[in-house]
Amino acid sequence: MQFGIFTVGDVTPDPTTGRTPTEHERIQAMVTIARKAEEVGLDVFATGEHHNEPFVPSSPTTMLGWIAARTERLLLSTATTLITTNDPVKIAEDYAMLQHLSGGRVDLMMGRGNTGPVYPWFGKDIRAGIPLAVENYALLHRLWREKTVDWSGKFRTPLQSFTSTPRPLDDIPPFVWHGSIRSPEIAEQAAYYGDGFFANHIFWPASHTQRMVSLYRERFAHYGHGDPDQAVVGLGGQVFMRRNSQDAVNEFRPYFDNAPVYGNGPALEDFSRETPLTVGSPQQVIDRTLGFREYVGDYQRQLFLVDHAGLPLKTVLEQLDLLGEEVVPVLRKEFAALKPAHVPDAPTHASMLAAKLEKESVSA
Amino acid sequence: MKQRTLVVITAGLSKPSSTRLLADRLTAATAGAAEALGVRVESRTVELRDVAHEITDHLLTGFPPAKLKDVLDAVAAADGLIVVTPIFQASYSGLFKSFADLIERDVLNDKPVLLAATGGTARHSLALEHALRPLFAHLRAATTRTSVFAATEDWGSDEAPLRSRIDRAARELATEMDRREPAVVTDPFLLTTSFEDLLRG
Incomplete structure (x- = not known):
């Protein structure tokens, strides 16, 4: 199972001091948080994508590329990539490039974006959110899998005789x-394509x-990708921890009360x-998180939101220490012990490459 | 005996309120009128005051807390509704409208609804027609022809005129509930188009 963090990249005043970080400080904090995530043994860092204040991450692959250069193992992802207002051609290019630069440490989470005013800035209409997500992703899916694409929508x-470059690393999207x-x-x-679903x-x-x-x-199985319990599921979570749970509640309350x-x-x-918000001791977070499995089944990825609502960087880094030292090691062990053998892990570039090589050697 | 469910929404703020009193009178009269048609009515009365915080939370967070979800689910599953609001500033109360704002699209389609209101003076009685009826027309509800307004003076004088309005509206609601099939709740997770159709655009 993969554990990590996801961030929206909000610039929010710290309600306890009234101070608002600059955009520069927030961006620097985000990359510091990402590097810390690797240092404490987490698997995934996922950034949001926003094109309006008070958010800074408008250019996810620039940020993820920088992080890729300064990390070794961390899987870089998004939460979410706007499949509605972005050009699918640019997504295909940007993330294939990031694959090459990061050695395949990339996956993406598609999302529609629910901020109405953003759509017209990109020539789109929020009322067409679902049709945009469907058409754009269908094109993106082809661009990564077919070398030369003729397409109209x-x-x-x-597009006529278009090849998205660079091709995905090892031809694995x-x-x-x-x-x-x-x-x-x-x-x-998600079910139709046999892709992952993130709630x-x-x-x-x-x-x-x-x-x-x-x-x-159910629909993953309907489309023939495997049994229902073999579908690839990710969940969000939101935590704030101190050793003493009352301290966590007292410290987090002003941030909660004023959060976006x-x-x-x-x-x-x-x-x-x-x-699922859990404010308390590391043990409370462990217990609550293990409980998610009871209603979604064995799942593959757990991302926590830890750095929003104006929380200072120092506090966020302390949260990551607690996650890395006390929470995630226990969760890894407990979830692994509960998971049946036929339930797969989330695909990674390495696992998809191994599967591809095996398939090629069988057919050769 | 045929069974039908009735949910009564009352937006009175004091306890007890004349709004609740009117709601109870309408509920009893509807049960009686239904009985005469051979229909047993199971009713549930909800005071919006009891979920006022949850209504605000839903507006701010986008999802209903459990206690409010239970009420919204009951409204969706009801075969008939009685809605009663105090008239504030010449219209339904803000709490009443906030609750109405949280009713999802299509939930009230063709659902029989009896409109009722209370106010200090009968001069506000047409608020039922210029405020509540258009709201429920927008929600595509099947409102009864008769709506019931009770002014302060109605409670203190000869009870016959108010009673006759209550009985007439209750008979209309009971008739509409009787002649319809029980309400069917549509599952919000049910897809109405196949993914292939979505792909074709």
């Missing part, structure tokens, strides 16, 4: 997850995530009950 200019909070069409899309999980109740994941698993998305809304205690 509704949302971009046609990056693994793709499809992320969605509430659209069954996206679970269906955001952190903004909605568990019962909702359970339905989305079970729909995906849910700030000035439900009480911390209510939101913790209704969603």
Whole structure:
């Protein structure tokens, strides 16, 4: 199982000091956090993509390329890549390039983006979000798999005799997850292609995530990719830890109360009950996270949100120490012990290359 | 005996409120009218005051807390609704509208709904027609012809006029619930088009 962190890259004032980091400070903090993730033994760093304030990560492959050059093992991913407003041709090129530079340490999570004003800035319309995600991904899927592509569709200019360069590393496209909070069409899309499905999980109740994941698993089997429990599932999570759980609650509360998305809304205690948010001791995080498996089944990737809402860098790095030293080692062991042998790990470049070589040697 | 479910939404703020009182009178009258048609009505009354925090949380977070989800699910599954709001500033109350804003599209399609309101003076009675009825028309509900307004003076004078309005509206609601099949809740996770169709655009 893979463990990691995902970040939205928000620039939010620290409610305890009133100080807002500069964009430069936030960007530097994000890459420091990514390097720390590798240092403490996490597997994945995923960045959001946003084209509006107060967010900084508008150029994910620039950031991930920099991180790739300064890490050895860390898998670089997105949360999410906007499959609606980006040109699929540019996604194909950028992420293939990142594959080559990082030695295949790349996968992507597709998402639609739910910020209405962003769409027209890219010549698109949020009301066509699902059709955009479907058409654009269908093209992206072909660009990475077919050398020369003739294509025409509704949302971009046609392509004749187009080859996306560079070709994917070892001719193996990056693994793709499809992320969605509430659209069954996206679970269906992930199932159709046999791709991974990532449930955001952190903004909605568990019962909702359970339905989305079970729909995906069922349709994954329907499309002939394997049994439902062999589908590739990722989950979000949100944690804040201190050794003493009351200290965690007291320290996190002002950040929670003023956070983007849910700030000035439900009480911390209510939101913790209704969603996977866990504020407490490392042991509480371990117990809660192990419980996710009970409603989504054995899953392949767990990403935690740890660096938002104006939390200072120092605090975030302490969270990563706790994750790396106390939480993830236990979760790795416990999840591995529970997972049946026929449930696969999430595909990586190395595993897909090995499978490809084996297939070639069988057919040779 | 035929069975139908009735959910009663009341937006009164005080406890007890005249809004709740009107809701209870309408509920009892509807059960009686249904009984006369051979229909047993199982009713559930929800005070929006009890889920007021959850309504705000839902508006801010995008999902209903468990207690509110239970209410929204009950509304979706109901064969008929009675909705009662106090009239504030010449319209439904803000709490009532906030709740209405959280009802998902299509949930009230062709669902029989009895509109009712309370107010300090009968001069506000047409708020039912210029505020509540268009709202429920937008939600595609099947509102009864008769809506019921109870002003303060209705509670203190001869009870016959209010009672006759309540009974007439209750008979209309019971008739609409009786002549329809039980409500079918559509599963939001059910896909209505195949992925191949989506791919074809």
